[in-house]
Each structure stands twice: as C-alpha cells, then as structure tokens.
Amino acid sequence: MTESPDAVVARVFRDERLAVLATLIRQVGDVQLAEDALQDAFAAAVEAWRRDGVPDRAGAWITVAARRRAIDRLRRDRSIAERAERLARLMRLEDGRPDAGAVDDDRLRLIFTCCHPALAMPARVALTLRMVGGLTTAEIARAFLVAEPTMGKRIVRAKRRIAEAGVGYRVPGRDELPERLRGVLRVVYLIFNEGYSAAEGDRLVRGELCGEAVRLGRLLAELLPGETEVWGLLALMLLHDARRPARVDADGHYVALHEQDRSLWDRDEIREGLAALARAKGPGEYRLQAAIAALHMAAPEPDWTLIARLYGTLGEISPAPVVEVNRAVAVGFADGPGAGLALLAPLLDEPVLERYQPLHAAHAELLRRAGDVDGAEGAYRRALEITGNEVERAELARRLQTLRG
Template identity: 45%
Template sequence: MDVEGLLRELAPQVLGFLARRHGQFDLCEDAVQEALLAAATQWPADGVPANPRGWLITVATRRLMDAFRSENARRRREDNLAAMAGPDELVAPAADVDQLPDSDDTLTLLFLCCHPAVTPASQVALTLRAVGGLTTAEIARAFMVPEATMAPRISRAKKSIKQAGSRFEMPPEEERGERLRVVLQVLYLIFNEGYTASSGADLQRVELTAEAVRLTRMLRAALPDDGEVAGLLALMLLTDSRRAARTTADGSLVPIDEQDRTLWDRDQIAEGAELIYETLKRGAAGPYQLQAAIAAVHAEAPSADETDWRQILALYGVLEKIQPNPMVTLNRAIALAQVEGPQAGLDLLATIEDDKQISETHRLDAVRAHLYERLGDTPKAREHYVAAARRTTSLPEQRYLQAKADALTG
C-alpha cells in the first residue's frame, strides 16, 4: 500500500475532525503533523492499521492533550475541553470517524488556510501542510529554501489566523466568493511553481504539480457545480499533459513549438478537454475556463503549424476584457504575432513595457527577442535574449535563452 499517498489523503480529514471538535486550529495542526510523522515511521514497518484514520485521530488527540497540559492555563483548558466534549470523546471511536463528511472539512480547511490575514506565500505553505499533508521539510525542499525559513512562515500563518479570531467554520456567505477566488489562486500558484520552477537547476518540480492537481480534484468533489473550479482542474490537466516533452534528457528546455507531441499525455488531454467543453456549455466563462479553453486548442493541435491561432487570439481577447493584466496582454501579443505578424505583436507589447508587473521579469524580453528574431532584426533579438537570460532565476530557462543569444552572434 502507498503509505505516503494514504497519509496525504487522510491528513485533512483528521485535521478537520480535531479542529471541528476541539477548536484551536494551530494546536490541532501541530498535533496532526506529529501523528502523520509517527505513522510514516511505524506503518511501513508494522503495517497499516485496520482503521488508519481512527489510528491517526487517536495519536493526534493524545498529542493535542499533551499540548493543552503544557500551557500555563492547563486546568482551565482541560475543564473547558471536558465540558465541551465529555471524557469519552477525547479518543474518537472508529464508527464515529467513519461517518465524517470528509469533503466538507477539506473545503473548510482550504478556506481557513487562505484566510485574508495570511500572506500569499504563507497561504501556499499552510495549504500544502494542513490540506496536502506535506511536512515542513518537504515543503521547504519543494520551494528550495531551508527548513529553518519555511517553519517560521507556517507558524506565522497559523498565528495570523488565530489573531484574526477565525474559527474552524466556513466563512459567511457574503465572503465565500472572494475566499474561493483566493483558494483557486493558491492552488494555481502551487501548480505553476511546480510546472516552471521560479529558481534552481530543474525546470519542473513534479511533486508540486501533482499535489496541486490532487487538491484541485478534492475541491471539485466538494464544489462539483462551480465552473471556475472545473476550469482550473482542466487547465492543470491540459498544461501538465506536456510535461514529458518539455525537457531533453539533460534537462534542457524545449519550447512548445519544438516539442515531440507523441510524448504528450493523451489521457490527461482527453480528460481536460472533456471537462472544459462540458463546463463551457453552462454559460458565461470565467478566467480559468478561458485559459483552459486556450490550453485545449494547443493540446488538440496535431502540430505547431496546425495550431488555431485565430481562435486562441479571440479567447485571449475575451480573457483580457474580463481580467485585464499585463501577462494576458503578453500572451495575446504572442497570438497576435502568429496571426498578423511579429510587428503587430511588438506594437502590442509596447503598451505594457512600463508596467512593472511584467517589465521587471524576464518574460517581456524573451517574447520581444523571439519576435525580433522572426523580423530578422538580429542585434535587437540578441540584446533581448541576453537581457531575459540575466533576469530569470531558472537555470534551464537561463541556459535556453543564452543559447538563443549565442546562436545569433556573428
């Protein structure tokens, strides 16, 4: 049995049970982490218990009781706990555990981890730990920072939630739409960091993309009628389908128009395409649905030359109207260049060159370099390839961009 996978599946269920019953999310989360670590050590050697969720709840509850007793107000806390739960409920019976509504607690956990009092970076880390069941060390490795850096980030996030007075319950109805938007953004940030790592020697961190897809599937199970949740899942599946073709054996980056499409995962493409096409039938599309539709056009094209760029350009036009931002404009410029020529793309890029959200990243220079190369302006193309290579902190991207610049030297 895949113990690691089972623990990640059970983590939000166990945490939800404890937090709903005892409150104090921060202490419950610490207790669950200790229980998960104990299981990861014991189960591979001793075997998975008959009721693994009950085992975890029992161990986590004992850890939680130890935490309560260690505080200065030990007697008051124990009395309050006894009055609230009753002495027989400190260790949940297996039958009670098996009747828990897992998806409800998972959804509540996601909303809590994405509380507005928590910074975006900490929302990501706390979601991976509390809902994803990853250890602090695993999260630190995924984001290539020391564990000593990641641990305080998670602690600050839990402290912020506690100071905000949040309870383990769904936010008020009037706040749910905005909080769900943040949840989707956090899941997409996790996916993007895995798909194109912001720094380091590897282009991709598969464990993060896989976790983002898994968590988004869980969210869709809880909200099956939400179009944007379905759109995000479709977008992840369609994008991740290209993973095997994105790098060579030595880890070098391969752009989409040069990829071997026989390596694309057709099962993921079929699932993602069916999901987005069914979702689009329901009515007005949101940003994630539109991005998924664009990804589907790319994924279903037999070759780069047969890509329907006019349809992609039209979709980016709609996306820019409902969610205007420089990254959307950048991508629309790429599509426009395919339809009307590189100069048209460069003219559109000029409209965002002063926007610091994009001008201070490597992406604007990289796209400009490509379009100047298509125009035959070698000096400008090389200039922008060099500038892009200097700006990126991803070594595979840096090597690719510098190689493009070197090829234009002479």
C-alpha cells in the same frame, strides 16, 4: 500480497490525514494542537500495528488515537485557559469517524482557513502545502529553494496570525464565497506555476509541486462540484501537466511546445483535463486559459486567430498586463510580427513588467521574426539579465548565439 504495517501507515497517512486533521482542528479549536496530536497518533500507529497487527478500520483507529492524544496534551498543558472547556468537548465526542458530509465540510474549512486573505500570499502557499497537502517543512523548503528554518518560521507565523486575527474556522457564506474561492484558486495555481516553470534553480520543472497542485485541484472539484471555475482550473493544470515529460530533453535542455515529442504527453491527464474543461461553463478566467491550452495541444500549428480572440476575452474579464503579453504573441503569429510588436510596445513601459522575463523573451522573438537582429539581440540580453532559472537561461543564450547565424 498483504500490506506491511508500515505500508498501511503510509497509505492511511496519504488517504486519511487531511480528513482527520480538519475534523480535529474543529473539535479542539487549535491548529497546532491538532497537528501535534495527529503526529502522535501516527507515531503510535507504527509501533502498535507492528506489535498487534493492523486494525480493520485503520482510519477510525487514527481518528480516535489523535483525539485521545489531544486530550492528553490538554491535560498536560496548564497554560491554556480554556483547557477544561476543550477537554469537556472532546470527552463528549463518540469514538469513530464523522459522516462523509461532516468530513467534507471540515476539509473545506481547513482549505479556506489556510488561504485566508489575512495571510500574506507566501504564507498561504506554505500553510496550504503543510496543512492540506501534508508536505513536511523540509519538503516545502526544498521546493521553494529556501532554508528549512526560514520556511518553518513562515509556517509558524502563519498559524499565529490565524489565531491573532480571529480567523473563523468555517466555510464562507454564499455572499462571500465567490471572492474567497478566487483566493483559494489563486493559491493552488501559484503552487502549480512555481512547479511548472520554476522561477529559480537548475530545474525547469518541480514535479512535486505540480503534482500537489493537481491533487488540490481534484480535491476542490470533489468538494465543490458546482463551481465552474474549480473545473476550469483543474482542466488548465491537467492539460499543462500532461506535457511536463516533454518540456525538457534527455539532457535537461528546454524544448519549445511546437518541438515537443507528443508521444511523451500523458494521455490520461489530457482526457481528464478535457473532461474537466467540458464541465466548466461560461467565460471564467481559468476556463478560458484551459481552452487556450487545449487549442495549443490540438495541432502542431494551432488556430492562432482563435487563441488571440480568447486572450482578448480573458483580458476583458480579468485585465492583467501578463494576459496582454500573451495576446500580443498570439496576434504576432496570427497577423504577423509587426502586429504583435505594436501590441507589445506599450507593455515594455509597464513598471510591473520591468522584470518579467517572458515579456522580453517574446519581444526578442517578435523582433527576430521581423528581421530586426540588433533589436532582438538587445531584448534577449535583457531577458538573460533577469532570468533566475538555469534551464531558461541556457535556452535564451542558445537563441542569442544563433541570431547572427
């Protein structure tokens, strides 16, 4: 069945938008101008392809149209001092698409620009979803439960900050790539985490964010196949995302990992995740977390001793209180709740963890298993006080209610 012109426009937007936008930004030297020109091109495509039919090389048509729209906008905008220089550069370009290597470089340039450390983390996340992911401002606002005008201002400020800070539109050199890449991976993982365990709202999972983060992870693996931590992050996200359909029941209630219906897990994602894990070499932060996720999925009762050991290694290479919370839980299963409580005790005095709900929920569970019902009740109440997600709140309330029973 032949695709309709509108369906082709939607497909080309999904498949070609990032490459065309990234190259156009390099050519015009202006993020907003490139984005506006590309939107003009897609709007023109809807009308032209309905009238004249879909061209043989739809992506090339969009590339040329976007460049011409940029030229038109530059001609109209007399406020840009370097207008003549930009126009001359665009007019010299041959119609058609650049080679694959140039497209890859341009996509990497855009990713590293959106994740530049000159931007605050919320701005990096929003700009990456807007520019690299292609989500609308309204979609990003809904995903993060903020008003659309608020998110719009955040994105505009991020673009302005890039211009004011003189952020170079380039792939970092070999000496700075490791640190800059860590920042990029952190942005992608933050997007995934917000989708996988939503901090607020009435849904535990926001699948649109999980899906976008996985797509970004696959793109990074395609563009940087030699970077082991890229594969580690992709593996981690895929293995977690594979369990997404089983994390709540038909009524929307929370389902713990050991109680999940494994037949609902996405087997294709599991296979892809394990293959990505096999490509991740060395004790990287994300590779270790992916290995832990794989162990959790290997059997209903995983090897808690090995999991605790892996968390110990993770804490050595990437020290963080949150890692120690997870290690305490694993030790609590491997060596008994008393051993887990001993590791958790100093973490309860960490100011950075004061409002970290999983710490208090883990504390409650360990106390319950140790037979300290009064202590567990207090810990559950503390977790409830600071929980913003309604699904998690309902599960904590259920556990609290069953304590005395």
